Amino acid sequence: xxxxxxxxxxxxxxxxxxxxxxxxxxxxxxxxxxxxxxxxxxxxxxxxxxxxxxxxxxxxxxxxxxxxxxxxxxxxxxxxxxxxxxxxxxxxxxxxxxxxxxxxxxxxxxxxxxxxxxxxxxxxxxxxxxxxxxxxxxxxxxxxxxxxxxxxxxxxxxxxxxxxxxxxxxxxxxxxxxxxxxxxxxxxxxxxxxxxxxxxxxxxxxxxxxxxxxxxxxxxxxxxxxxxxxxxxxxxxxxxxxxxxxxxxxxxxxxxxxxxxxxxxxxxxxxxxxxxxxxxxxxxxxxxxxxxxxxxxxxxx
DNA sequence: GTCCAGGTTCACG
DNA sequence: CGTGAACATGGA
Numbered sequence: 001x002x003x004x005x006x007x008x009x010x011x012x013x014x015x016x017x018x019x020x021x022x023x024x025x026x027x028x029x030x031x032x033x034x035x036x037x038x039x040x041x042x043x044x045x046x047x048x049x050x051x052x053x054x055x056x057x058x059x060x061x062x063x064x065x066x067x068x069x070x071x072x073x074x075x076x077x078x079x080x081x082x083x084x085x086x087x088x089x090x091x092x093x094x095x096x097x098x099x100x101x102x103x104x105x106x107x108x109x110x111x112x113x114x115x116x117x118x119x120x121x122x123x124x125x126x127x128x129x130x131x132x133x134x135x136x137x138x139x140x141x142x143x144x145x146x147x148x149x150x151x152x153x154x155x156x157x158x159x160x161x162x163x164x165x166x167x168x169x170x171x172x173x174x175x176x177x178x179x180x181x182x183x184x185x186x187x188x189x190x191x192x193x194x195x196x197x198x199x200x201x202x203x204x205x206x207x208x209x210x211x212x213x214x215x216x217x218x219x220x221x222x223x224x225x226x227x228x229x230x231x232x233x234x235x236x237x238x239x240x241x242x243x244x245x246x247x248x249x250x251x252x253x254x255x256x257x258x259x260x261x262x263x264x265x266x267x268x269x270x271x272x273x274x275x276x277x278x279x280x281x282x283x284x285x286x287x288x289x290x291x292x293x294x295x296x297x298x299x300x301x
Numbered sequence: 302g303t304c305c306a307g308g309t310t311c312a313c314g
Numbered sequence: 315c316g317t318g319a320a321c322a323t324g325g326a
Binding site for chain 1: 316
């Protein structure tokens with residue numbers, strides 16, 4: 001067995017500074033990326049791709065004709081001027097420290113359905129286990145995509161219509177537990193057109209958020225994840241248990257805050273790129289985190 | 302065995 | 315209206 005598989009024929013070099021692939025692809029935004037030697041492999045839409053950090057950017061390799069590669073640049077947001085965004089975030093020391101720890105952490109722009117479905121599956125689940133469930137869901141119900149010779153078969157994320165064609169027991173057998181009816185209902189609404197996810201990009205944020213929260217199993221946190229990671233609302237600020245702990249301990253050490261108060265604070269405090277701040281705080285809390293974090297946790301997820 | 306996990310919902314006071 | 319338990323499942 002050959003170790004490092006000689007690469008696919010189709011290549012593209014993206015010129016970008018300040019891009020930490022590992023932090024970006026493995027910080028709990030997306031759940032399907034796997035480390036392979038010094039690279040990361042994954043599936044974006046129906047494209048299998050392998051990404052490697054180079055001195056001046058990112059090398060992308062694909063086994064099949066990838067077309068114009070715009071799908072990749074859009075996904076990676078490699079044209080985003082990160083420094084300009086960082087300059088517009090507040091100067092709070094805890095935030096600046098989190099940024100200093102992972103200066104190349106970026107936000108992706110994911111497919112809305114995959115993002116929504118994945119985060120419906122995320123509630124009270126460790127990232128490690130979310131990845132497991134998503135992987136099982138894809139391998140059982142996704143269509144196969146072209147992979148390089150010698151590479152294991154890979155699958156696209158199942159379309160909403162495909163999920164909608166299943167029943168609750170079939171979904172439960174994937175291991176998603178009580179989230180099965182939530183995912184099924186979301187799939188039905190999206191595939192039937194009753195919920196137009198892509199159309200939400202053109203709505204005002206409160207309206208888009210309300211439309212998402214109208215789904216069973218989708219509250220403020222999951223809605224904000226979809227707004228931020230897929231629909232382009234960079235001001236969305238998902239407050240999960242990690243971010244909540246960080247805000248409590250680093251911003252309000254002297255007063256016990258309830259979730260609603262922290263959500264309200266973050267909404268008015270972090271500004272139009274607050275979602276970036278949130279991602280730095282989340283990743284920092286999960287990777288380094290001296291204070292406030294629970295003991296023994298494997299950040300590799 | 303116990304506790305917790307990128308939450309949300311529902312039942313109670 | 316605010317609080318707490320229930321919800322499936324797996325790993326530490």
